[in-house]
Structure formats: C-alpha cells, structure tokens
Amino acid sequence: MNNAALYQRSNGLQRYDVQQVLKFFSHVLKWRPDGCDSLLDIGCGSGDVTIDFILPILPKNFKRLVAVDLSNDMIQYARENYILPNIFFNQFDLGTDVDKQSLREIEKFDHITSFFCLNWVKNQQTAVRNFYKLLKPGGDFLVLFVAYHPIYDFYKKQSKSKRWSEYMADVDEFISPYQYSENPAIEFRDLLTECGFSKVNVETLEKCYTFNGSEARNAFNSLNPFIDRIPAENRQEYLDELMNLFVDAGFAIDEDNKTRRFAPMYKLVVAYGTK
Ligand SMILES: C[S@@+](CC[C@H](N)C(=O)[O-])C[C@H]1O[C@@H](n2cnc3c(N)ncnc32)[C@H](O)[C@@H]1O
Incomplete structure (x- = not known):
C-alpha cells in the first residue's frame, strides 16, 4: 500500500467506519485529569483519519499525537500535508517487536x-505484544480491523490463475488472519488476555458499504498489494477482472455498467481495553 x-x-469506507466507531466507542478512552495525554495511532496511512477524527477527540492541551505506518510513502505524504504542533509521523x-526497532x-x-x-499483520501475537509494550500502565487502546472481506477470496482466486499467479505467490501474507476464523472476536480476545491485557472488550460488526463504481475501483486499486508488481500495461485488465469477481459474487447493485454501485458485505472487529 x-x-x-x-x-x-x-477511503470513504474507512473514514465512515472510523467515524462510527469513534462515535460509539471513543468514550472508552479515559483522558488524564491534567489533559496532557499522549496517543499513538498505528497504521495511520495518509494521515487524514488521524487528523480529521482522532485529533478532535484529544484534550486541547494534549502532549503528543504520534502517527506511525509501515509505508514510508504514507509517512512522507502525511508529513508534507499535516504540519501541526505536537503531531509527529514516523515509520x-x-x-516487528518494538524493542528491535528504532x-x-x-x-x-x-x-x-x-x-x-x-488485518495487514500476519504476526498477531507480536502486534498485540507491541500494543502492550507501548502503553503506560493503566493506558488504553481502541482498535478496528477487517476480520472478513470477500476481496481476500478474490485475491486467492486470482492467485491461482495462470494469468496472475506469478505476481501473487505470497497471497496468504495479505489475507486477514481472521478471514477463515469461526469467531474472530473470541480469537482476538483470547490473544489480548494471553498478552497481558486484563480488561478487554471485543465485538464483531457485520457491515456493508455502498461504493459507486469508480470509487470501488480506486479503493481496491489503492489497497491492492500486488498491483505494483504487474506490468503497467496489464493493470487495468487485472482490476477489471477483480471488479468482475465482485459482480459475479452478487455485490453489484445496478445492472448498468456506467452507474453500477458495489455493496460488499464484510466483517470488522472492534476491540478496546486497558493495560
Ligand atoms: C487501510 S490503511 C488505514 C489507514 C488509516 N488508519 C485509515 O483508517 O484510513 C492501512 C495502513 O496500515 C499500514 N500497515 C500495514 N502493515 C503495517 C504494519 N505492519 N505496521 C504498520 N502499519 C502497517 C499500511 O501501510 C496502510 O497505510
């Protein structure tokens, strides 16, 4: 990405879901009496969700908002676009164990x-241990991730086709670790407690978001981990095929190619807890 x-x-879907989650769950974050809170936002992407939705819930005199992401391009973009006091963007x-990173x-x-x-992180145990290590005693967290999305099944299908297999050999690295889980919420709750969190709450949310055709295509393009490996002249064909898999699975809600909208069903997990 x-x-x-x-x-x-x-990223209309992400912006909508984050707003909803903050509306219903942000009260679980307990602010310090002096208002000098520090917050770490992990996987901040281009930074707009951090700035538009997380910054406004912080106390006015917050100490630090640090937003981090694996992708250097995302961090560079966020740094260039959001130059604000007490807000930092880092890779x-x-x-990877936080103790091994600078x-x-x-x-x-x-x-x-x-x-x-x-949902992008294969090693869930390391990720949750990192949450634990990065929180102060009594600190809290609120996370949201994709447990199930049909696009992962479509990736799997494309990875088996002769046309695309050479670019998708590591497809399993990019499928949510909970895609085939019978109960993602229980699985994640057990992991949180195993990693030391005592007060936790985990829920699965069944969702559906309606995209117009070009929005869906851009969204699935921007999030696609394989597209950069495909020769530029074949990328549109790859995306056409991916979009057709949504149509074949019944997620298109208009027949006309031009006005077609897509409404895939997916599952999110929302979790919060205290160290
Ligand atoms: C779908 S974006 C979400 C961005 C933002 N949080 C939002 O809600 O719009 C997922 C982000 O997670 C980042 N990411 C993936 N794997 C990661 C990892 N191992 N550590 C940190 N960030 C990661 C990706 O680079 C990407 O920017």
Whole structure:
C-alpha cells in the first residue's frame, strides 16, 4: 500500500467506519485529569483519519499525537500535508517487536488507536505484544480491523490463475488472519488476555458499504498489494477482472455498467481495553 494520494481520494469506507466507531466507542478512552495525554495511532496511512477524527477527540492541551505506518510513502505524504504542533509521523512496523526497532518519540503512551491496520499483520501475537509494550500502565487502546472481506477470496482466486499467479505467490501474507476464523472476536480476545491485557472488550460488526463504481475501483486499486508488481500495461485488465469477481459474487447493485454501485458485505472487529 504505497499510493497515499489515491488512498486518500478513495477511503470513504474507512473514514465512515472510523467515524462510527469513534462515535460509539471513543468514550472508552479515559483522558488524564491534567489533559496532557499522549496517543499513538498505528497504521495511520495518509494521515487524514488521524487528523480529521482522532485529533478532535484529544484534550486541547494534549502532549503528543504520534502517527506511525509501515509505508514510508504514507509517512512522507502525511508529513508534507499535516504540519501541526505536537503531531509527529514516523515509520514503524507493528509486525516487528518494538524493542528491535528504532522509533523516534518512543516513550510509552497513554492511548493507542489503530484503524484498518491489524488485518495487514500476519504476526498477531507480536502486534498485540507491541500494543502492550507501548502503553503506560493503566493506558488504553481502541482498535478496528477487517476480520472478513470477500476481496481476500478474490485475491486467492486470482492467485491461482495462470494469468496472475506469478505476481501473487505470497497471497496468504495479505489475507486477514481472521478471514477463515469461526469467531474472530473470541480469537482476538483470547490473544489480548494471553498478552497481558486484563480488561478487554471485543465485538464483531457485520457491515456493508455502498461504493459507486469508480470509487470501488480506486479503493481496491489503492489497497491492492500486488498491483505494483504487474506490468503497467496489464493493470487495468487485472482490476477489471477483480471488479468482475465482485459482480459475479452478487455485490453489484445496478445492472448498468456506467452507474453500477458495489455493496460488499464484510466483517470488522472492534476491540478496546486497558493495560
Ligand atoms: C487501510 S490503511 C488505514 C489507514 C488509516 N488508519 C485509515 O483508517 O484510513 C492501512 C495502513 O496500515 C499500514 N500497515 C500495514 N502493515 C503495517 C504494519 N505492519 N505496521 C504498520 N502499519 C502497517 C499500511 O501501510 C496502510 O497505510
């Protein structure tokens, strides 16, 4: 995921779901009496969700808002577009033990948020241990991630076709670790408690979001981990095929090619807890 500008133009689903989650769950974050809170947002992408939705819930005199992402392109984009006091953007890999990474601004945090990032991380145990290590005692977290999405089944299908297999050999690395789980919420709750969190709450949300055709195509393009490997002249064909898999699975809600909208069903997990 490196195309920050395209992601920011087509992340309506993420923006909508994060707003909803903050509306219903942000009260679980307990602010310090002095209001000098520090918050770490993991997997911040192009930075707009951090700035538009997380910054406004912070106390006015918050101490630090640090937003991190694996992708250097995302971090560069966010740094160029959001130059604000006490807000820092850094590169960080949630899937690698924090003790082995040199992260600037590494002191522990009062709060962690992470939206639509955990589904990208294969090593869930390392990710959750990182949450634990990065929180102060009594610190809290609120996370949201994709447990199930039909696009992962379509990736799998494309990866088996002769046409695309050479670009998708590592497809399993990019499928949500909970795609085939019978109960993602229980699985994640057990992991949180195993990693030391005591007070946790985990829920699965069944969702559907309606995209118009070009928005869906841009969104699935900006999030596609394989597209940059495909020769430029074949990328449109690859995306056409991916969009047709949504149509074949019954997720298109208009017949006309031009006005077609897409409404895939997917599952999210929302989790919060305290160290
Ligand atoms: C779908 S975007 C979400 C961005 C933002 N949180 C939002 O809600 O719009 C997922 C982000 O997670 C980042 N990411 C993927 N794997 C990661 C990892 N191991 N550590 C940190 N960030 C990661 C990607 O680079 C991408 O920017």
